[in-house]
Amino acid sequence: MDLPREFTIRESSHRIHNPFTGEQLAALGQALHLTPGTRVLDLASGSGEMLCTWAHAHRIVGTGVDISTEFTARARARAAGLGVTDQVAFVHGDASGHVADEPVDLAACIGATWIGDGVAGTIDLLRRSLRPGGLLLIGEPYWRQEPPDRQTVEACHAGTKEDFRLLPELIERFGELGYDLVEMVLADQNSWDRYRAAQWLNIRRWLDRNPDDELAPELRADLSRDPARYARYEREYLGWGVFALMER
Template sequence: MDLPRKFTIRESSHRIHNPFTSEKLAALGQALHLAPGTRALDLASGSGEMLCTWAHTHRITGTGVDISTEFTARARARAAELGVADQVDFVHGDASGYVADEPVDLAACIGATWIGDGITGTIDLLRQSLRPGGMLLIGEPYWRRDPPDQNCVEACHARTEEDYRSLPDLLERFGELGYDVVEMMLADQDSWDRYRAAQWLNIRRWLDRNPDDELAPELRAELSREPASYARYEREYLGWGVFALLGR
């Protein structure tokens, strides 16, 4: 049980595995007015940057769950680096079936709602770990502009245009599910650039070190096409944000 190797190669230098900068992550923590001792659960926690930095800054506690052995190891190392290993722990496992032993104050899935087959299922999963009155955090893409054709749709990692909503439609969907949107922090084109361009550098450095690896032809082809595709489609049409929700 692990992520495909090409994914960890692509994001080998990333602390945040989404188009979010450390500044935006810090701003979100400030905006949520996190109280010391807040207990959090982060499903698909990646390299643990959210839990580790918020534990350091806001003195929260919590658990992260991720399917990647490499990212889980990085998360534990980051907790030790920031001196918060006694506040947060990281579990290698399938987040799609994980429910906390005790109710938490904050339950999050940032950019990985496929663990619940979409927003509805992921919210249902998170809600099983959330105390009454607790807060959900959902990270999700949306259309900044209507995609002009199927090439754009697929370049934005969707099968059909209906896989994503516009931002207003996404916010309305949270309401239909019984939640008030009480905060949002959106990626911008610069944070998208920082996320995606770092992938290209990671791939190139890996290719230079591993020219004969079985993955080299696939990653070489990806590096050759992705910068222009990203600039033509993803950068212009795809938005992404983290949304804080409270049940009605």
């Protein structure tokens, strides 16, 4: 049970595996008015940057669950580096079936709603770990503008246009599911650039070190194609944000 190797190669230098900067992640923590002792569950926690930095800045406590052995190891190292190993723990496992042993104050899935087969299923999964009146955090893509054709849709990693919604429609969807949107922090084109461009440098450096690896032809083709495709499509049409929800 692990992530495909090409994913960890692409994001080998990333602490945040989404188009979010450290400043945006910090702004989110401040906006939520986190208090010491807040109990957090982070499903698909990646390299643990949210839990570790919030533990350091706000003294939260919590658990992260992720399918990647490499990212889980990085998360544990990050916790040690920030001196918060007594506050946060990271579990290698399948987040799609994980429910906390005891209710938490904040349950999050940032950029991985595939673990619940979409927004509705992921919200339902997180709700099972949440105390009454707690906060849910969902990180999710949305259309910045209506995609004009199927080529644009596919270049933005969607199967159909209906896989994502325009931002007002996504917010309305939260309401249809019985939740109030109480805070949000959105990625911008700069944070998208930092996320995606770092992948290209990671790939190029890996290719230079591993020219004969079985993945080299695939990643070489990706590096030749992806920057222009990103600039033409993804950068213009795809948004992303973290949304804080409370059940009505």
